[in-house]
Amino acid sequence: MKISTKGRYGLTIMMELAMKFGEGPISLKSIAEKNSLSEHYLEQLIAPLRNAGYVKSIRGAYGGYVLSKEPAEITTGDIIRVLEGPISPVDFTEEDDPAKRNLWLRIRDSIANVMDSTTLEHLINYSEEQDKDNSDSYMFYI
Numbered sequence: 001m002k003i004s005t006k007g008r009y010g011l012t013i014m015m016e017l018a019m020k021f022g023e024g025p026i027s028l029k030s031i032a033e034k035n036s037l038s039e040h041y042l043e044q045l046i047a048p049l050r051n052a053g054y055v056k057s058i059r060g061a062y063g064g065y066v067l068s069k070e071p072a073e074i075t076t077g078d079i080i081r082v083l084e085g086p087i088s089p090v091d092f093t094e095e096d097d098p099a100k101r102n103l104w105l106r107i108r109d110s111i112a113n114v115m116d117s118t119t120l121e122h123l124i125n126y127s128e129e130q131d132k133d134n135s136d137s138y139m140f141y142i
Contacts, residue, residue, distance in 0.1 A: 003084060009037055010045045010083040011076060011123075017055060018071035018120040025057075025064030045083060052082045071124060077115035087112050 032039035
């Protein structure tokens with residue numbers, strides 16, 4: 001499964017809003033400038049996120065956008081599904097072979113599990129030190 005710029009930039013918007021959660025609205029212009037992205041493109045991405053109830057728009061001179069829920073309540077799976085559609089590595093409904101169909105389902109479920117257990121709060125509090133600590137617990141066999 002490959003996440004397009006819609007999903008990646010949408011996640012960037014949501015992370016920026018999560019980092020400033022409780023501090024008031026943030027303009028898309030400031031997010032675009034900080035991340036060297038097109039403001040026009042971000043405007044197209046914020047609409048489905050607003051329609052899904054994850055962000056609210058604040059009008060006025062000092063307006064912008066805010067998260068409508070706490071960062072711990074919004075998962076990356078929520079965001080990616082809104083912007084990209086269902087999470088699926090292949091269209092496994094056309095698969096005749098039960099073994100391969102099962103493989104595609106397991107891959108889909110694993111991806112969904114990671115995305116649904118990773119919140120915006122996890123992302124904004126991420127540290128490479130935590131990652132190093134967690135990577136020691138993995139064992140790889142060749």
